[in-house]
Amino acid sequence: MNDINKEIDFLLSTARDAQRRFEAQGSQQLFDRAAVAAAWALMQPDRNAELARLAVKETGLGNVADKITKNHRKTLGLMRDIKNQISFGLVNDDPTTGISEYLRPKGVVAAIVPSTNPLATPVNNIVNALKTGNAIILAPSPKGAVPLAKLIGYIHAEFDKCNIDKNLVQMVPAPPSKAKTTRLMAGADMLVVTGSQSNVRAAYSSGTPAIGVGAGNVVTIIDETADLDAAATKIAQSKCFDNATSCSSENAIIIVDAVYDDMVAALDKAGGMLLDDAQTDRLIATHWQDGHLNRNMLAKDIDIVLAELDLTDLAPKGTKFLLAPTSGIGADHPISGEKMALFAALYRATDFAEAKDKARQIHAYQGQGHSLGLHSTDDTRAHSLAADMPVCRVIINQAHCFAAGGSFDNGLPFSLSMGCGSWGGNSIDENLNWTHFVNHVRITRPIPPSEPSLEDIFADYWADYRADYWQETAS
Template sequence: MTVQDDLIAVDLVMARARAAQTRYETDATQLRYDRAAQAAGWAIMQPEHNRALAELSVQTTGLGNVADKITKNHRKTLGLMRDIAAAKTWGVVADDPATGITEIARPVGVVGAVVPSTNPAATPANNIINALKGGNAIVLSPSPKGVPACALLLDYIYAEFDKIGADRDLVQMVPAPGSKEKTQRMLEGSDIVVVTGSQDNVRRAYSCGKPSIGVGAGNVTVIIDETADLAAAASKIAASKTFDNATSCSSENEVIVVDAVYDAFVAEMAKTGGALVQDEAAIIAKLWPNGHLNRDVIAQDADKMLVALDMVGKVPADTTYLAVETAGIGPDHPLSGEKLSRVLALYRAKDFDDATRIAGDILSYQGAGHSIGLHSSDDSRALALGQTIPTCRVIVNQAHCFATGGAFNNGMPFSLSMGCGSWGGNSIDDNLNWRHFIQTTKIVREIPAVEPAVEDIFAEYWAATGA
């Protein structure tokens, strides 16, 4: 097929999606939207489907591990279904007699979603469920390696749709094989664009001429201060760092430990499988051969990682991740950036203020806006980070990759896409959620005038300035 044929094929998909969305919205009810979202949710959570998707994801992308992907597919979807269960996305959603304004929820239309290879089932499922809940159609553009898992997910969704009489054209993907040209055509034909993954794709989305929601790069930095429960901190970091082989953008990449508890934390870290490495040059040489991340290390199991980094016999046999001592920050010090592997950069700070400075420098280099972690019993320090560090989330005393995208023991919306605000070059600072998939029409009625006198507004200012 020629490039023009490919573009025509995309146009046909978009046309079917638009027609399906119009039918979906016509004579809609909240139940209709809810049923479609439930169908998509069960399509991935059904245990046999979940396992098949996890196995295919690892087989085709070579990233992560099956057991953790099963957990991710289940918990992320279950949490999302909980979040949207009572959400009202159709009809009148607000009515305020005081302002005379009535708000009616409306779909955004056709959603174009670009999804990454790191979560080729969980991320598209999250987007699909949110889109359907809001009355939209959605067209997906998976990464090339993520195509098989995405296609299988759609097959499962179609089977559930057939049970409830839903239109299959509400959920489609760009015809395989994927290409930049096809993705661009999809973006341009959508009503709103949602992009998770590479920053190149985010930038392309923002320049496609349509409203776009992109999310920023992760490079999670965590501070451990002298008041922290060191054993708990080490255990949570180990669980988070190794989950799905560090494929999550919320996986810890740098840990900054204050001097007073540095050695004690290293000892606790060793108990959880974290091996201290002091020869950073050797790790850098193996992790970034030719200046690029080593594919034999990215998102691999511990045994494969240790072989690729030539660490077998140099660290304990039960090592599950490496903590590499370093002090450098910036492009000449790659350990200070995202590593997508079971490798952690370990920094030593004089005190909390110094740790805050180091964290700010790291995030200014990479990961601004995404999130920062703190293990501490002093809550004022979380507030201090929230007021000074360029971040949208301060995760306190939690396993970061489980907490940032929503957890059953915190109040964040369940999501696999974290907005990073202006610091990360994003249009949102929240976790991507159902609210981003609807818009509202306002009915505006006349009310008694509320017009202040000039002195009501400026009297205090005049008194303060002598005006």
């Protein structure tokens, strides 16, 4: 243990020294150059393809083509979001309030990253950290260590071209371990944790300021006004992307009775195979074993999933994912939880009100705070969900896994870490972005006083509830 502590403490020391120099030399141009260099290390097409292949080989999760797309689009979108953003120095000078505002780095950021996205998530964190003048140390999952080490090697090569200190971006030495991560969390200035809820809880209890994100378990509602073919196409695209590794992939689909049969037919046309009761029971028994998800199905290609369930010969040609009809919700019905596999639970509801209630029950079991999808042309229903449901995002008529983390055709910031607010036990309720990586420093100066009288504040209240007050004060 002493050796581990010394190893991590040395890592933190070199990162802290590098960050201090980075900030002392600090300029927006320098920070932006470092962020662009790190992004290009992954986005360069040959490296992206090589790293995507390595990630799938090492983790056994997802598929290469989609990881290439994810690495490219998520990073490109992030770079669009931060381009021309002022993230350091004086950002506001208001003579009316007498306040000037500066942005300063947090210091050394520690990022705990999941095996589901061992490249796109680290780069997102690295770019945000560098954009704001921080150093960053990454702690990968054991299966994600090899591709991350390769990625950081490419980042360092880009840094050499720009004369940027390589100690600004480091990773926990292999092999990763809980002891190393614990020591890192205790010594950093800020934590960003994406992945298992046990890691998030450990970060919050570490004593270091932490940003953690909640569990996904996306529910999508299809009402009687929806464009069914468009909804089915988007659900299929989202569900199947990178073999459902995304926390924003649809896990439960609730269809109102008026369009249930037609929507199931549309999903069938989009590649969704409807299971019967016996097949659904077998799927549940196969995928959940002693409280754990079956790694033989987890984020695997559909042919592997079908073989695992003895459905290879029964599946229609063109099957891309499975639909498992069910009515159960809660701990006794694990199919109502997150699956990270190429199937979704299928529910039916008499109307929108019942669909909304079922979604609430599902999220009460798992995924509260994350997001909820709706396919509808009635915008009042979107407002109904936003005003009443315990979620931080309501995604309308979009492929959910692309939309929730930011997309080129919606206004959310590009991110792979979605805050779930108080409902999900998180300190943020928005997509993690560069604004979470800065400290705000405010200069305050004296201004003409603005002190109200008691009557200015309480007159209306007294008039309604203390009619005798005026007499009391008068006497």
